[in-house]
Amino acid sequence: MPAPGANLRIDGERLWDSLMTMARIGPGVRGGNNRQTLTDDDRQGRRLFQDWAEAAGMTVRVDAMGNMFARAEGTEPDLAPVFVGSHLDTQPTGGRFDGVLGVLAALEIIRTLRDLNVRTRRPIEVVNWTNEEGTRFAPAMVGSGVFAGVHTLDWAYERTDADGLRLGDELARIGFRGEDAATPRRPHACFELHIEQGPILEREEIDIGIVTHGQGLRWLEVTLTGQESHTGSTPMDMRRNAGLGMAQVIAVVDTIARRHAPHAVGSVGHAVVFPNSRNIVPGRAVFTVDVRSPDLAVLTAMEASVRGEAAAIAEALGLGLEIAEVGAFDPVTFDPGCVASLRAAAQRLGYSHRDIVSGAGHDACWINRVAPTAMVMCPCVDGLSHNEDEDIRPDWARAGADVLLHAVLETAEIVG
Numbered sequence: 001m002p003a004p005g006a007n008l009r010i011d012g013e014r015l016w017d018s019l020m021t022m023a024r025i026g027p028g029v030r031g032g033n034n035r036q037t038l039t040d041d042d043r044q045g046r047r048l049f050q051d052w053a054e055a056a057g058m059t060v061r062v063d064a065m066g067n068m069f070a071r072a073e074g075t076e077p078d079l080a081p082v083f084v085g086s087h088l089d090t091q092p093t094g095g096r097f098d099g100v101l102g103v104l105a106a107l108e109i110i111r112t113l114r115d116l117n118v119r120t121r122r123p124i125e126v127v128n129w130t131n132e133e134g135t136r137f138a139p140a141m142v143g144s145g146v147f148a149g150v151h152t153l154d155w156a157y158e159r160t161d162a163d164g165l166r167l168g169d170e171l172a173r174i175g176f177r178g179e180d181a182a183t184p185r186r187p188h189a190c191f192e193l194h195i196e197q198g199p200i201l202e203r204e205e206i207d208i209g210i211v212t213h214g215q216g217l218r219w220l221e222v223t224l225t226g227q228e229s230h231t232g233s234t235p236m237d238m239r240r241n242a243g244l245g246m247a248q249v250i251a252v253v254d255t256i257a258r259r260h261a262p263h264a265v266g267s268v269g270h271a272v273v274f275p276n277s278r279n280i281v282p283g284r285a286v287f288t289v290d291v292r293s294p295d296l297a298v299l300t301a302m303e304a305s306v307r308g309e310a311a312a313i314a315e316a317l318g319l320g321l322e323i324a325e326v327g328a329f330d331p332v333t334f335d336p337g338c339v340a341s342l343r344a345a346a347q348r349l350g351y352s353h354r355d356i357v358s359g360a361g362h363d364a365c366w367i368n369r370v371a372p373t374a375m376v377m378c379p380c381v382d383g384l385s386h387n388e389d390e391d392i393r394p395d396w397a398r399a400g401a402d403v404l405l406h407a408v409l410e411t412a413e414i415v416g
């Protein structure tokens with residue numbers, strides 16, 4: 001006798017339509033998205049999500065960090081809810097699926113349960129976490145970080161963007177600074193569906209990634225200070241060239257990551273030189289080093305190497321050096337029970353699957369601190385993400401959402 005709900009599947013076409021509709025908000029310049037956190041486009045995307053959630057019979061609550069919780073009531077409302085969600089904000093040259101798939105697949109689960117009048121004992125809350133990307137306001141995963149008690153609300157409100165605008169003010173400006181404290185309400189469990197953002201699943205022709213671990217990250221903002229001078233009349237041995245120092249540190253970050261192959265990674269994606277004039281030797285360079293590894297000892301060693309080698313470069317070039325940690329989380333081991341639930345769902349549904357370590361950071365990494373949490377991934381074309389060409393196939397989205405549905409149903413306890 002199959003378990004109750006064993007034959008349930010989400011409506012793949014409705015999910016795909018919702019993804020394509022959301023993708024029209026905050027379009028990029030090459031078919032992707034630029035819907036950065038707390039912009040007018042983010043507000044529009046949030047409102048669309050809220051409209052859809054309310055049309056599906058859910059009530060939407062917004063906390064002081066702008067995290068959105070769309071609640072489908074359970075038959076026993078006092079039980080701790082099951083969270084399922086991700087993020088709607090995107091990179092400046094982002095794709096249509098990073099984060100968005102996780103939020104809209106979660107919404108699709110509720111739409112499906114409502115269509116078929118399927119109830120669960122526990123409430124289910126679909127979550128849109130604020131500022132997962134950490135581009136406009138560093139660090140990444142701020143909304144889920146405040147919820148999990150990693151950051152204080154006041155600290156988060158003080159984050160500023162490149163124009164000096166405060167996160168707290170921008171949250172209020174778009175009308176999503178809720179009253180409820182962003183303190184953890186301890187969900188019963190939490191699940192997140194996300195595109196892999198890497199090449200493994202597609203290359204191995206596997207439908208589903210069961211995420212057992214997430215690698216850790218360190219973001220180090222480096223400021224090198226030299227002396228602005230004329231690029232034509234300043235002799236080479238008199239220059240204190242902050243731009244040269246930055247170039248050498250960028251190269252050494254790549255060397256350090258390769259030294260810890262095959263799992264460590266390192267790069268610099270944010271960099272500015274001042275005054276950024278063609279005929280002035282840069283007097284200052286500010287850039288962010290991003291190093292990651294699934295192994296804490298390797299991550300710690302890489303951070304120490306970056307600090308040491310940057311100091312040696314600064315000394316050799318006569319530059320001042322400041323290094324500030326602007327983002328950090330240790331490698332994550334997801335909850336074995338939630339991982340097993342996802343794996344069993346993939347198995348029952350007949351989807352090919354394999355265990356995988358997440359290369360990217362996700363809100364689930366923080367929520368894992370306050371509740372049993374796990375993630376499921378679907379492939380993405382050429383493993384590409386944080387690029388407007390990011391793409392997935394509709395059947396990948398459907399498979400990921402079906403696995404998510406069955407793990408959530410098992411955890412929220414379907415009422416037969």
Ligand code: HGY
Pocket residue numbers: 132133134140141359360361362
């Ligand atoms: O940086 C990350 O891993 C995520 O995309 N915020």
Ligand code: MN
Pocket residue numbers: 087098099132194362
């Ligand atoms: Mn993401």
Ligand code: MN
Pocket residue numbers: 091098133386
């Ligand atoms: Mn991302």
